[in-house]
Amino acid sequence: GDSVTQMEGPVTLSEEAFLTINCTYTATGYPSLFWYVQYPGEGLQLLLKATKADDKGSNKGFEATYRKETTSFHLEKGSVQVSDSAVYFCALSDRYNTDKLIFGTGTRLQVFP
């Protein structure tokens, strides 16, 4: 079945460092891809999404490009802030079987001043 694999955390960075969180997927159809973020004590909220190959999603300085050839959707940010400390979830939805999102296990990011 469809699945999402994320790099294990925690990822620990100093403020202004470059961030990459890896995400790869397995899907039989044509998935849409998402990054959700969960700040401490809160529910998940959509960070960015891409619905077809080569699309780039971006928001709040974060970017991710839908790479069909490598089945990847890596999250990047050029300069992280302490306020970016959170858990990041990669997820997919099969366009032809859209009854649910399939989430990765989440990657905790800790940014120190």
Place this chain on the structure above:
Amino acid sequence: NAGVTQTPKFRVLKTGQSMTLLCAQDMNHEYMYWYRQDPGMGLRLIHYSVGEGTTAKGEVPDGYNVSRLKKQNFLLGLESAAPSQTSVYFCASSYELGGAGEQFFGPGTRLTVL
């Protein structure tokens, strides 16, 4: 708009007790979902609803029941709680089914079963 709200925020139960978690949304979304979040396992779908009066099983439905009597509310019930149901429960809603559109999440309910 309050978005998606969940009650209660925290609850401790003893094995065998029952309880109901309430989810409410004010965005007029047709679709609603219940997830559980466990360490190292991401979010797993318990049940979902595609409209008032409908429910469907997700990935991990055993031990849970749901009802959608009103469009804005989605209830999750545990008839006889077990320690394996200790988890954080999230409700979500969306205007498109599943992940075709954005899902909006509530703040979660932390449940401990002793």
